[in-house]
C-alpha cells in the first residue's frame with residue numbers, strides 16, 4: 001500500500017458524486033436572479049424541519065449566528081448566566097458573550113467528551129437562564145438529566161447541534177429536545193453548504209416570529225421594522241445546494257458510521273489507543289472520529305502520520321476556558337481537569353463518507369507501527 005494519501009476531508013470527491021444535480025440547480029438559480037429569501041430557502045426550511053421532526057426551521061447566515069439570534073429570541077441578555085461545556089468549538093461561547101451573558105463552564109465526561117451531566121446542577125444559580133449542551137463530534141449529549149434540571153430550575157435548553165445533523169438520542173433526532181436547536185452548514189459539517197450557512201429549529205411558533213424578524217433587520221414586511229435586527233439570512237444558492245445534499249445525508253451518515261466501525265475493528269487490536277465510546281441510547285453520526293492516546297506522544301504521532309501522507313486534527317487543542325479570548329471570565333488551568341487532560345491526548349482521524357476501508361486499514365496500521373516503534 002504505497003503512496004496512499006489521506007486528506008482530512010475530501011469535499012471534491014463529494015462534489016463529483018452530485019455534480020450534475022448541483023450544476024443544473026445553480027444554473028436555474030442564476031437564471032432566476034432571486035438570491036435573498038426566495039422559494040428555495042422556504043423549501044429547504046420545510047425539508048430540514050421535517051428531517052429533524054420539528055415544526056419550524058429558520059435559515060440564517062451561519063451556525064454562530066444561529067446561536068446568537070437563538071439566544072436573543074429567548075430574551076437572554078446582560079446579567080444572565082448560560083451554562084455550557086468547556087470543550088467545544090469557540091463559537092458556542094462567543095455567542096453567549098455576544099448577547100451579553102456570562103459563560104459558565106462544566107467539565108466533560110471523559111468517556112463521551114460531552115458535558116458531564118453530574119456536574120451541571122452545582123453550577124446553576126439564580127442568574128442561570130439556559131443550558132447549551134453541545135452534541136460534540138456527532139454524538140448526542142445525554143439529554144435526560146439536562147431536561148430534568150431545565151424543568152426543575154426553569155431554564156431554556158439550546159442544543160448546539162452544529163456537529164450532529166441526524167444524530168439520535170433514544171431514537172429521536174437531535175434538534176427536537178431543546179427550546180431551540182442550532183445547526184451549522186459550514187462546508188465541512190455533515191450537511192455542508194458551499195459557503196457559510198446555518199439554521200435554528202424549534203417547535204415554538206412565537207420564537208419563530210421573533211427569529212424571522214431578527215435575521216432580516218427586524219422586518220417581515222418591507223420597510224416595516226418592528227425590532228432591532230440583523231442581516232443574517234440563508235441565501236438562495238446555499239439553500240439550493242443544501243436541499244440537494246439533504247437527500248444524501250442519511251447515506252453519508254451511515255457511511256461515516258461504517259467507517260467508524262472499521263476503525264474500531266482495526267484499532268481495538270492496538271494497545272495504546274482508546275476508541276470513541278457511544279452512549280447506549282445514542283446514535284453517533286461521527287462528524288469527527290476522535291481517538292485518545294494512553295501516552296503523551298500525540299503530537300509525535302501526528303507528525304509521523306503526516307510524513308506518511310495522513311492528515312489528522314485536534315478538536316480542540318485548547319479548552320475554551322484557557323483561550324486568550326475568554327481569559328476575561330477568570331477561569332484558570334486546573335478548573336476542568338477532564339477537558340484539559342483530553343485536549344492533550346486526543347487526535348481526530350479522517351472519517352469523511354467517501355473514505356475507503358483500505359485507507360482506514362492503512363491509517364490504523366501506521367498508528368500501530370508508530371506505537372510499537
Ligand SMILES: *Cc1c(COP(=O)(O)O)cnc(C)c1O
Nearest residue numbers: 062063064089091092162184186
Ligand atoms: C461549526 C460549529 C459552530 C459554528 O458554526 P459556523 O457555521 O461555523 O458559524 C458552532 N458550534 C459548534 C460545536 C460547531 O462545530
